[in-house]
Amino acid sequence: MTTQLWALAVAGTVVLAAAGLEAFRSARARRLAAGATGAPAAEPYILYFTGESCTVCRTHQEPALAKLEGVRVEKVDALAERELAERFHVYTLPTTVVMSADGRALQVNYGYAPATKLDRQLAAARSSLTLEQTATA
Amino acid sequence: MALTTVDHSALKVNQTGIVATVLVAFIGSYFYRPLLVLIPLLAIVLLLGTFAPRLALFKQLYFQVLKPRGIVKPRPVQDRPEPHNFAQGLGGVFLAISSVLLLPVPVLGLALALLVAVLAFVNLAFGYCLGCQIYYQLGKARVIRA
Numbered sequence: 001m002t003t004q005l006w007a008l009a010v011a012g013t014v015v016l017a018a019a020g021l022e023a024f025r026s027a028r029a030r031r032l033a034a035g036a037t038g039a040p041a042a043e044p045y046i047l048y049f050t051g052e053s054c055t056v057c058r059t060h061q062e063p064a065l066a067k068l069e070g071v072r073v074e075k076v077d078a079l080a081e082r083e084l085a086e087r088f089h090v091y092t093l094p095t096t097v098v099m100s101a102d103g104r105a106l107q108v109n110y111g112y113a114p115a116t117k118l119d120r121q122l123a124a125a126r127s128s129l130t131l132e133q134t135a136t137a
Numbered sequence: 138m139a140l141t142t143v144d145h146s147a148l149k150v151n152q153t154g155i156v157a158t159v160l161v162a163f164i165g166s167y168f169y170r171p172l173l174v175l176i177p178l179l180a181i182v183l184l185l186g187t188f189a190p191r192l193a194l195f196k197q198l199y200f201q202v203l204k205p206r207g208i209v210k211p212r213p214v215q216d217r218p219e220p221h222n223f224a225q226g227l228g229g230v231f232l233a234i235s236s237v238l239l240l241p242v243p244v245l246g247l248a249l250a251l252l253v254a255v256l257a258f259v260n261l262a263f264g265y266c267l268g269c270q271i272y273y274q275l276g277k278a279r280v281i282r283a
Contacts, residue, residue: 004167007247014252052140053220053273056264059145079276093273112264 026110029089033097033108036087040103044125045072046118047088047097047105051079054093060112061094067115071122098125143216146209147196151186152261154195155179155228159254163247173243176250177236183229187222224260224268228253 038047048065050057065073078085078093088097088108098107098121106128107121158179165172186193203209231253239246260266275281 002167003243003247004163006244007163007251010244010248011251011255014248015255051273051276052217053269053276055214055216055220055266055269058216059214060264078273082277091274092270 025091029091029110030108033087033089033105036089036105038084038087038097038099038103038105041072041099041101043072043101044106044122045074045099045101046122047074047076047099049076049078049085049088049090049093049095049097051077051093056112057094061096064113064115064118065096068118068122098122100125100128140215140217142213143218143221144199145212145214145216146204147199148221149212149261150199150203150209151193151195151225152257154198155183155257156254156261159250159257163251163254166247173239173247176232176239176246180229180232180236183225183232187226187229190222193225220266220269220272223272224266227268227271228257 046065046068048061050061076084078090078095088095088105090110092110094112096109096113096118097105098109098118100106106125109117109121158175162172162175162179165175182192182194186196190196199209204211231249235246235249235253237246238249256267272281
């Protein structure tokens with residue numbers, strides 16, 4: 001095999017290993033953050049962790065959040081509010097957390113989350129809220 | 138630190154330049170080995186551009202040629218240039234290591250250069266900047282003021 005092919009194999013292996021490591025890290029952080037609590041609200045809302053150095057936040061995440069109508073988005077500077085960021089195991093920016101009305105983390109998205117995904121997660125959060133209300137009534 | 142206007146088209150041209158140069162060096166060296174010299178040259182271009190933006194070859198190509206002639210349209214975004222400069226510097230450092238490795242272990246040297254190109258491509262195509270994430274992690278660990 002030529003040098004070029006070996007180099008391609010090495011680079012490919014590193015990329016696959018890095019992707020696997022990232023998937024593991026994200027799953028672990030998601031597991032640890034599940035059930036973390038924040039402030040309660042009248043309806044499910046989004047905790048949006050961002051920072052000044054985050055370009056994707058401005059170019060992708062914020063336009064996606066703007067598409068969600070009637071949803072409260074609480075913007076948090078991850079470096080300024082370290083304690084809150086640690087609680088949700090924020091290791092990358094942007095991170096969006098779909099919070100239930102009683103302040104529990106229902107879904108955590110590490111990295112850019114498109115509007116359709118957030119919409120789906122919010123709908124699930126609202127329907128679980130409706131189910132709980134029906135059960136208690 | 139305050140936000141300023143960063144022309145993202147300049148960043149895209151820079152990333153395109155990195156990907157194209159590494160690809161030419163990688164594929165071209167199969168037929169004509171001296172083309173590998175493009176990798177240390179690219180390392181120099183990136184490192185110079187990090188410390189002296191006036192010397193950033195691909196960005197200057199954008200600002201002096203592509204933008205004035207309307208070939209690439211500007212895309213100003215409220216942003217901070219530091220994470221992008223950091224990412225570019227990191228790419229330069231990795232290419233410098235790759236250049237050192239090219240003579241004794243060409244496979245590793247080429248693999249490292251390819252990884253830099255892959256990361257530049259991911260940034261170009263998907264907007265994911267690994268160097269910027271490392272910049273955030275360093276800020277979080279209070280190593281730098283991010």
